[in-house]
Amino acid sequence: MNHNTPVSPRPLRHLSDAQRRVLTAAQLRSHGISAAETTAQCRPGGPWQQILPGVFLLHPGPPTSEERLHAVLLYANRPPGAAPGGVPQQSEASAAAASLPPARRSAESQLPGGDAMITGLAALALHRFSSAPPLLSLDRIDVLVPRTRRLKSTGCARVLRSPSLPQSQQVTGVPVAPVPRALADAVAQLADAGAVRRLLTEAVRGGHCEPAAIVKELNAARLLNRPHVVDAVDSLLAEGRAIAEDRLYEMVREHGLPDPLWNIDLRLPGGPHLGGVDAYWPDQAVAVELDTRAPRQDEDALWSEYARKREHLERLGITVVHITPKKLRESVEQQAAVVRTALMASSDRDPAAYVVVLPR
Known part of the structure; x- marks a missing residue:
């Protein structure tokens, strides 16, 4: 036999x-x-x-x-x-x-055939993260299951329970947690600040996901009270904003939009500061603002600040177009059309109030 x-x-x-x-x-x-x-x-x-x-x-x-x-x-x-x-x-x-x-x-x-999915460093390796260790070098493979499952971690399987599971993605025929969730589960196990920073940076630079999605998962996992995670997130947000700005420049250039004034502050003559915008067309009184907010504990206060600024500018006759980094990455042509429409519609609006433009 x-x-x-x-x-x-x-x-x-x-x-x-x-x-x-x-x-x-x-x-x-x-x-x-x-x-x-x-x-x-x-x-x-x-x-x-x-x-x-x-x-x-x-x-x-x-x-x-x-x-x-x-x-x-x-x-x-x-x-x-x-x-x-x-x-x-x-x-x-x-x-x-x-x-x-x-x-x-x-x-x-x-396989598949159940709710379980690979997460953590193993999932990131399957998502082809160069900063994740090779699969064979991992002593344990993290697997995400519903909270109601009575399973114990054993051998090469580390069981992570969750009250709500994300929609899994198929990678080489294996159900895998999406990148933001896999990152949060990996970071929860990591004390090495350098390793955390490398993983988060690659997620954004590699176009796997937007910083806001990562921060949302880290916040849900209650990881934003760890100093080395907070430091990595601050770098991540700066990195994500720089990438979004580059995409905004590219959108204006490649879709034939007129050149705006970049990264400026608006102020009423002799009056209060109105806030900064990422691009501004003074002749049409159209502004573009990149919405790079990250969902943290102070999100409500930050959103209120965004909303107040937008309402104030629009009362002055300035059209504000909000664009998220995700939309710039996934539907740039549509975003260019939104900006072009706002520019063309300016002739149908009442003239905007005079504002002072200052470099930011």
Whole structure:
């Protein structure tokens, strides 16, 4: 008998290579492998090994990174009634699975198939972050599950529970947390300020997500009280704003908009300061303001300040166009059209109040 693959009346060709090598107790049973044979194959020196409770590696050597990912997901997605140990136990769920037609049964034995998703540094490695460690170098793989799941961290699986799960993304066939959530889960485990800064910076420079989305997740995870995280976030926001400004310059240039005055402050003659804007067309009284607010504890106060400034400028006849970094990245042509429309509509409006323009 070839001990490296299960003896089964049902061929395993429908499974991927990793799925042929990593199976749960219930999957082995559905392929005709008895509990006694599984136990025998996993004895010391045997051809198989138990990699996680109820999850088996069907070869004797160390697991590959792909095998570890699949093992962690199989462990996290196992039915609540599944056996915690190495020996398969019959349950109502497995009995129901065995009664399914073969095509459906084989489809349900594959990944994904549950709520669990890879997060943390492993997810960032799958998202191709160069600043994340290689998968094989990680002692543990973080897996995100609903808060109601009664799973323990064990072996290479570190279980993170959450009351609300984000929508997972498929990366190389593996369900993975989106970058902002994966970053927050990774940062929660990191005390190295340099590592945190590198990860956050790459997320923005690499175009994975906007700073506001990252800060929102860090805030939700209550990580903004850690000094090294706050320092990294301050650098991140400055980096994100610089990138957004570059995209705004590029939008004006590439979409043929007239050149504005850049980064200026507005003031009433002999009166109060009205606030700064990122671009201003004085002849048309149109201003563009980049909305780079980050959701922190003081977001309400900051938004009130933004709203007051906008209302004041618009009472003076100045049209204010708010643009977010995300919109500049994902729909720049539409944003250019919004600005162009505002410029063209200026001739239909009453003249704006005279304001003093100062460099910011």
